[in-house]
Amino acid sequence: MIGFAVTRIFGVAVTLLVAAAIIFLLLDIMPGDPARFMLGINATEDAVAALRTDLGLDKPTLERFFIWLFGLFQGDLGISFSQREPVTALMLERLQVSLPLALSALFLSTIIGLPIGIIAAQNRGKFGDTSAMILAQIGVAIPNFWFAMLLVLLFAVTWRIFPPGGFVPWGENPAHAARSLVLPAIALALPQAAILARIMRTSLVDIMQADFIRTARAKGLSLNQAVWRHGVRNALLPVLTIMGLQFAFLIAGTIIVENVFYLPGLGRLIFSAISARDLIVVRSSILVLVALVILVMFIVDLTYAWVDPRIRQGGQRDG
């Protein structure tokens, strides 16, 4: 297990390094000048030049890359061009929204999607299964921003149960903060739950055909016992991979949903930074998002290994 983990960590480190290089260099050719944007349409050329020097933009690309990279190792990502504040602090502030949002959506989609998938698989072909799968089919097909908007119309504008958006920092009022995230989390989670339910059902239906389920039943277990004791855990393996990938979708989803609910998340930081050509913030934020996805995939790999002794000992997962 430790060997497995160390191999993976090495892989994660290499991936992150490559990602950092690609993100930095790609964005360096981005058209537009942060200094010019900050000073606006009537700015004089010498003011722009002064600001460029001030921001360190006149240094060569590679030099700036290595400054940034070494900063990364020390947790110091530099100072935002437009906001004149440490990037690390800016991002930590935004992660307070994005991370709980993505994680609670992941949690919600899991506790909604998996049981529905399991129950549907157990009642395959019956009314419950059919109606659950029709709902899931629709859930998969609804664009999440559209769904988010419907939620706002119902729960915020019409019934006023939850706020239509906005966010109060956790430190100020944790209950209010959590309340602000309820609708966004649901908007993100339900489509994903529909996907999970479908996959869980397919996977469990497959597993229920497996020989070891028959062995378990021959042993004397009832069908339900066999499904819960042997089937679900095995059926979860492919679902786990999907959940890892789903996190990538959730990250994408948070960026979209943040706009609907005007949440101060990482996605909006990226957009506002792009529109100010605050490249240092854009790079670091994108890298953090990518790192989050990689981290979750790493956790999924570890969980996979923890659940499945074949991988734990084999060291390699095929496929």
Added chain:
Amino acid sequence: MSQIIEKTVKKSLATAAILSFTAFGALASELTVGQVLEPPHLDPTAGAAAAIDEIVYANIFEGLTRIDQNGAVQPSLATSWTISDDGLTYTFNLKKDVIFHDGTTFDADDVLFTFERARAEDSTNAQKGIFAPITAVEAVDTHTVNITIAQPQGDFLFNIGRGDAVVVAPESAETNVSTPVGTGPFKFVKWDKGSRVVIEKNAAYTGEAASIDKATIVFISDPNAAQNALLAGEVDGFANFPAPESLSIFEADPRFNVLRGSTEGETILSINNAKAPFNDVRVRQAVAHALHRQAIIDGAMFGNGTPIGTHFAPHHPFYEDLIGTYPRDIEKAKALLADAGYPEGFKATFKLPPPTYSRRGGQIIAAQLREIGIELELINVDWPQWLADGVKAKDYDFSIVSHVEPFDIGIYANPDYYFQYDNVVLQAIIEKLNVTADEAKREELARAAQKIITEDAVNGYLFQLAKTGVWKAELEGMWPNSPVEGNDLTAVRWK
């Protein structure tokens, strides 16, 4: 159409009746204001973003003068001033017993610091032009300051009343980006990045005190989210509501009050005058004849906006009504194009920055110009891209921009400006205008300038951008117009 609105309104009314006690009442001295764009930072002397001024101008920071609702210059930190006979030296008498929010006292040294900082070689002030004519700033005593300018200037007092010239203290100037410290009626409390800025009443303020205790400025960029936030009672108003299409809904809803005013934003179809075929005045005139202003105002802004025929604010006393110069006339436009050698029309690029007026207006204008054979390729760009393409590289054919600087006809005298309009006659007029202090003379010059640029059809003049505020009906004291970038909350109060 109206039926649907009615239904929606009735439904919302019912809910409002049930829930009104939670929405307001208990916290009557607090105010939550929606704002579309979040500022990059909060130092108005170090950035062009209007979003900075919308929060801090007149609320947190004050200048020597201030601009009132009608665009007139009023005393602020300078209680009075005198101008020398040659028009070159301004003597300001400063307000006494003023302290900055951090407790430091305000005196002539702060004014000196402010102006020296803005004028300095390495200054990053976005409007360095305001300070360029200044040759000297001296403190006569602790509460008297002399400012000398190189040539007489008509709008100097107005200019130093703008957000870029607010007075900052040397102790706090560097940290104003995150914790602005000024002398205004509101104190900065905190800024939750990405979300909101909170300001509260400055108890030590010596002028006319603010009537609300605390104001929260919430950043909502999505027009639909803005609408939801208002309807859900989450914000009390928007000084600039981002969705003109929804105004009719709020107008029909008695819970809300829609304030329609004007901004200093002349919205124009800008044309690259140095580039063929636009260097031919006939082509530009053809374009002007093809434009149908009201359709653009209706289509893009849902009727909000005043048509203009030149680059000047219609509410300004110097405004010259030139709307009739180029009536919509497709045949004439085609004839002009044929004269210029383009009987079949031509293709051109149309770079559209993000605001609604531009993106929507662009589609409508493209349809209108297609009628005279000009095929436009619409290219959506964001502001940095637009600045790089337009201002720096002059790589565009058409664009739509709202020029929000007050009294900015002077840009036509700069051949390097992105229109690349180069007319020595106009340049002479503007030069003269800049050094003329006499109002009647100034008016004459300004009107002449307007006529010239309209005759030359430098740009397509579309409409004056409206300021459309949506507020809870119980609020009063909001500014209907935006004579300068800013959003003065001092007079806002619950009825």
Added chain:
Amino acid sequence: MDSGLFARALKHPSFRLGLFGSAGFLLLAIVSVFWTPHPTDIVDVPNRFGEFSSVNWLGTDYLGRDQLSLLMVGIATSLKVAALAVAIGALIGVPLGLIAAAQRGWLEAFILRGNDFIFAFPAIISAIIITTLFGPSAINAMVAIGIFNIPVFARVARGAALSLWTLEYVDAAKLSGLSNGQISFRHILPNIASLLIVQATIQLSLGVLAEAGLSYIGLGTQPPETSLGLMLKEAQSFFFGFPMQAIIPGIAIVLFVISFNLLGDGLRDTLDPKLTKAGGIDVAS
């Protein structure tokens, strides 16, 4: 796809429903290239927000354009973006997957790591990067979605190909002196084609959703072009006054995605389930 699979799939009720739906959308899209009830590039402001009528069956939008015509063009754009994204993913991903399965060793390891790497960039992040570099457009959205499709197809192709490479007819082909490339092309690709088609329908419906999401945040299709996502986005702010503006494209997206999902589900159910599993088909759902 062989005719046998298709014939068997036709017995599947959800496949028939999906086929009917997707064929309908495809037809609308193709027709829109040659003909729409009204031109979509005119602006007729006085006539905006028209109700359903005999002239404008689905009414008119905020610029007075015919909604039905816009919907047809929007479907065509959405379909084009999604389909070309699938094409990008398949044309690059499938060969990569085939090469990985055929060559094994370091090349396979490299391709797999590359796959994981691309997976770490959700389409929206690629879209952000691409858009900041080249500006927003339907094409850039398509490229971003396409990039994300590459590892999906590579994975499916490799997984399915690996199981085929253990089969004896592949050995027989090797004995006949065929190179790995020839074997991949003649024996492996045709045998995984139906699996790839299933994956393509799934990616296609995901692509339509992704395009909608990207258009919503302004990274996708730009006016005056239109797509289902853009129509939905533009209609959002009219929702209170003119809910139909948003409901029509919203329903179109949902039906569109469901149609292609049902099509894919039906094909998948009809395919040999073992092959399906080998391909790890659900990877992308």
Added chain:
Amino acid sequence: MSLVEVKALHISFGEREVVSDINLSIAQGQRVGVVGESGSGKSLTALSIIDLLPEAAIQHGEITRNLPKGDKLRGKHIGMVFQEPMTTLNPLMRVGDQIKEALELHLPDIDFDSRVAELVAEVDLPPTTALRYPHELSGGQRQRIGLAIALAGEPELLIADEPTSALDMITQAQIISLIRRICDQRKMALLFISHDLGAVSALCDHIHVLEKGRQVEHGETTAVLKSPREDYTKRLIAAAKPTRRRLTTRKIGTPLLELTGISKRFKLPGPFWAKKQYLQALDDISLTINEAECVGLVGPSGCGKTTLSRIIAGLNKAQHGAIRFDGQDISQQRGQMPKAARRELSMVFQDPFGSFDPRLTMAHSLYEPLNLMPELGQTERRERVEMALERVGLSPDMLNRHPHAFSGGQRQRFAIARSLVLRPKLVVLDEPVSALDVSIRGDVLELLAELREKFGIAYLFVSHDLDVVRAVADRVLVMERGRIVEQGDVDAVFDAPQADITKRLLNARLSI
């Protein structure tokens, strides 16, 4: 009184009846066998007895179980062992826990851990096995665990559904003797299901022969074997008996293929920093095959015989050693096998279903080897293919059909034809008859012998079945753990085996 009595059992799926009118009874302590080829309905019969038929199956008829009422039938009174040892155990659970689960259900009052240890010991496994996961065990070990699970509830009847079919000969023999011993010790009845008449007759007192869902014949094992009444039974018995050796008149010629010091090892997966672990698949193999000679290659599973045959055919590469073919060095340490050699050398595979691309017509597959002879014209090509077909007794008009149109035996003929298209000097036959139903094995072997007689082709005949090898080979090589441990004239080796593994392989045969 019989323990289980099945009367007029019919099982159908929808319209399709797969089991028709089966009657059988199992008395206390009796060992009953059911034999039949795939699709004969034998497994469904067994599943109906333990009440585990798939939901879609419709069952008619009467099954009387004289077992205590009210209690759990499955596990407690009837235990069952299944065929596929790779998949019958939950891969995520330690095998001891899987045994314990059965104990918890049926014997809740005992000390589970010690009982698990006893059961593990009863199936002849070391005590530590209980802590292992299924993937760490060999097929035989897993099948023993399956047996331990079935025994945990102390059932009166054990149903074993093809428990040994996926195992190699030696393991099969061990499992069969283990089942016999346990049945004796526990006085437990057994229902043993197999396609292998040898295995059934080794265990059971009474056998039922099934064909296509119908019961063909039943009776005392010895009686049925001695005097079968039905043709089908006769054919089964004939096929299960060692094939008669065909005499050959062909002279064995000069050395055709010479291997010297062939070695190959595979890297085992592990963390990249750890010392690399290797599996030595082939260790210094040297051998010779002469012209027109048939050399048998036998050994237990995992001994390396498949790797060796693939290296000879040019499908894999050796890491060390030299290969000379027809006087030419074709060692492939560098580059591919030369085309010239490839034309002279071909291979026939085990699985007649996997050896043809299902999407291509037979014509496509049969012309494919001619890729190696680009100099041939269209007519010559057709002649070659048609001649090859003729030799294996197939007609050219079959060429336009797809593989699924043919039976296993026909496909294997096509496979042989494909190997003959190039007119090779050596054909590697990798278990060419193992996947075929017993009734058609004889035909294929006959064909191979005939071809050799006529054209002087040399064979490397790889098989786990010693009787088949004895029937066809001149010389035999016995492999164990990557080495050739014994070789010589086939009769000499099999009559007087020297190596331990040869003796064990010979003893494991289950002939009638």
